[in-house]
Amino acid sequence: MTLTVVGSIAFDAVETPSGSRDRLLGGSAVHFALASSQLADTRIVGPVGDDFGAEEYAILHARGVITDDVEHVPGGKTFFWAGRYHRDINQRDTLQTDLNVFEDFEPKLSPDSSGADVLFLGNIQPELQRDVREQCDRARFVAMDSMNLWIDIAHEALLQTISLVDCLVLNDSELKQLTDEPNLIRAAHKALDLGPRVVIAKQGEYGSAMITADGFFGLSAYPTSDIVEPTGAGDTFAGGLMGYLAAHADEIDDAALRRAMAYGTACASFNVEGFGSERLYELDRAEIDARVAMLEASSRF
Numbered sequence: 693m694t695l696t697v698v699g700s701i702a703f704d705a706v707e708t709p710s711g712s713r714d715r716l717l718g719g720s721a722v723h724f725a726l727a728s729s730q731l732a733d734t735r736i737v738g739p740v741g742d743d744f745g746a747e748e749y750a751i752l753h754a755r756g757v758i759t760d761d762v763e764h765v766p767g768g769k770t771f772f773w774a775g776r777y778h779r780d781i782n783q784r785d786t787l788q789t790d791l792n793v794f795e796d797f798e799p800k801l802s803p804d805s806s807g808a809d810v811l812f813l814g815n816i817q818p819e820l821q822r823d824v825r826e827q828c829d830r831a832r833f834v835a836m837d838s839m840n841l842w843i844d845i846a847h848e849a850l851l852q853t854i855s856l857v858d859c860l861v862l863n864d865s866e867l868k869q870l871t872d873e874p875n876l877i878r879a880a881h882k883a884l885d886l887g888p889r890v891v892i893a894k895q896g897e898y899g900s901a902m903i904t905a906d907g908f909f910g911l912s913a914y915p916t917s918d919i920v921e922p923t924g925a926g927d928t929f930a931g932g933l934m935g936y937l938a939a940h941a942d943e944i945d946d947a948a949l950r951r952a953m954a955y956g957t958a959c960a961s962f963n964v965e966g967f968g969s970e971r972l973y974e975l976d977r978a979e980i981d982a983r984v985a986m987l988e989a990s991s992r993f
């Protein structure tokens with residue numbers, strides 16, 4: 693099964709109480725692909741500027757990420773995001789978001805990318821997500837992420853994109869914000885009414901929950917105490933989830949989605965153990981499988 697992701701390709705600057713980095717490879721599509729490529733061939737779609745070079749491509753290629761649809765914009769600057777974490781690492785403030793090359797981006801997918809079976813619309817302007825969704829008309833499973841910024845400033849466009857996907861993956865608080873509903877189950881059912889058949893709420897260190905019209909599944913986060921910096925954990929979760937579905941699921945049913953959530957959870961646990969996605973650069977598949985086995989054992993009763 694082929695897997696395509698569109699989303700931001702970025703440089704991030706992050707501050708935590710115990711250290712900072714001013715230039716990390718980041719972006720929703722990058723975090724996603726560094727995880728999903730562990731499980732399935734992943735094609736990444738998005739623009740970069742002149743500041744994105746051999747060093748960044750080398751990180752992606754070392755993991756087998758296919759970058760043919762990364763568009764280099766001459767004279768442009770790569771998307772930039774800066775954030776600061778509180779002592780409670782679940783709390784962060786966005787300090788800066790520069791869309792840069794994303795402002796004028798018009799995705800033109802190659803036949804290989806638009807022919808994907810499984811498509812993930814990573815966090816980026818909802819209009820761009822919709823454009824890519826419409827180009828991938830043969831995809832048999834499409835999921836998407838978003839964030840509070842787009843809920844605030846592009847609400848109608850976001851609702852339209854949500855109506856075109858099978859699965860909405862959103863932070864718990866953003867799901868409640870989107871639907872103006874403080875209860876998770878009610879919020880998820882309101883989101884299901886918008887079109888998707890699956891809603892997955894990411895709940896940070898508490899794990900994740902999947903809600904369908906007639907089902908519920910909750911999974912704890914992997915119990916790691918080695919938290920360094922969590923940027924991209926949500927995208928990494930989605931990468932593990934979609935990578936598993938692309939690689940292993942002939943039929944994307946409840947059982948496959950539950951197992952996929954375990955792969956997402958395991959991948960995300962590695963993401964938080966280093967700055968950016970650095971911990972994923974050298975990760976091997978056996979380490980992911982071991983954490984999935986532990987999650988399976990610990991959640992059975």
Ligand code: AMP
Pocket residue numbers: 700702703704718719720723772773789815816817839841922923924925926927928
């Ligand atoms: P997460 O920690 O899962 O929310 O993902 C953080 C990543 O998303 C960072 O690597 C940022 O570069 C990227 N990001 C932050 N804000 C945006 C935005 N408005 N649009 C697209 N990507 C973003």
